[in-house]
Ligand SMILES: Nc1ncnc2c1ncn2[C@@H]1O[C@H](COP(=O)(O)OP(=O)(O)OP(=O)(O)O)[C@@H](O)[C@H]1O
């Protein structure tokens with residue numbers, strides 16, 4: 001959209017609400033920001049005034065625009081908000097009245113939504129479907145997860161959820177499930193994109209990568225704010241399903257769960273904008289650690305949801321079957337011990353096949369659980385991130401025969417009650433604790449695999 005066009009639109013909206021036009025200084029600030037430039041120095045130089053003065057004027061301008069557009073406007077989102085508002089102003093008269101609430105409050109999402117029935121109808125396949133799954137793993141077998149697939153599909157197609165976090169401990173099947181979901185609902189979208197963040201790309205690199213898919217040959221801006229605005233624009237104009245996998249790689253180590261590493265904090269703002277700004281697309285984030293803003297946003301914002309993946313249940317027997325294990329009557333016990341975690345069961349099934357002739361009952365006669373080396377190295381990743389207080393809680397719980405309330409850990413380890421409470425909550429956000437409710441008290445414990453891992457890694461010297 002042309003710069004002057006956006007400026008004129010902003011001025012008209014401000015005038016129609018306040019009865020005053022934007023003054024020269026406000027217009028100059030807006031012009032610089034809309035071009036993605038650092039406005040303060042340039043405007044101050046042009047007008048021979050201090051940068052502080054310009055900043056104060058800018059903050060008043062964002063307040064005025066926030067009142068006019070009914071949502072918080074700042075230099076980061078002003079372009080996206082103005083373009084969106086202008087888009088809907090132009091667009092509204094052509095939208096079928098059955099799909100639209102005529103409403104001047106631009107906070108209300110007025111995109112030309114495909115109705116759920118339309119979305120589910122395969123006849124309505126968009127004219128051109130762009131699929132770019134990048135380096136996603138090929139899925140050879142996929143068992144069950146029927147209810148999870150239906151839940152995700154409903155959130156996306158019926159509820160128009162804009163941001164979904166698919167969470168759960170490593171190996172539980174997040175990548176596999178998201179790819180199965182893509183396969184199931186891809187025809188309802190214009191763009192379907194999968195990217196893994198396993199090498200911790202910066203936000204700038206991820207945005208550039210997405211824009212290359214959307215814009216093909218057109219030029220990509222160097223400015224990150226413009227890139228965000230452009231992405232939001234694509235998400236508004238097209239129905240897109242984007243899966244960003246391995247989001248935990250953006251999160252830090254040695255600090256409580258869900259905090260971004262230095263240099264990656266801007267992802268937080270990007271995800272927040274995806275949740276808050278009105279568009280017709282869905283972003284799925286896969287992670288074995290719950291990012292902070294997801295925990296917060298999912299409490300207050302309807303278009304944000306979390307799905308925590310648990311055991312594969314009975315369907316995990318297919319994994320044992322595919323490894324040609326015997327003693328089928330004992331398989332449920334094996335699945336329970338290994339938490340129905342497909343990856344943990346794959347490691348263990350291979351071990352049983354190679355060293356126990358495939359006989360599950362013979363394996364179960366050993367002291368349980370036995371942890372394959374691959375499984376241990378898998379677990380070393382989340383454990384490597386724990387804070388000293390989190391590790392102390394895990395070690396304490398690993399030594400307990402029964403689940404404990406948080407208060408029962410106080411004074412048992414060398415950390416203050418606040419540190420213990422925060423550590424327990426953080427461990428929950430890493431999916432490393434089991435919680436049960438008994439007589440209105442929450443009790444915490446470790447599952448057998450994690451208990452064994454902690455004993456092997458952190459307590460073996462003491463027990464010798
Ligand atoms: N529903 C399923 N049916 C069959 N196999 C599955 C299923 N879910 C997961 N698996 C298998 O379990 C293994 C781990 O799955 P996946 O990589 O999807 O886990 P993840 O949660 O993404 O792990 P991470 O957090 O480490 O990336 C893979 O080998 C996958 O093939």
Ligand SMILES: [Mg+2]
Pocket residue numbers: 174175176245246286
């Ligand atoms: Mg994965």
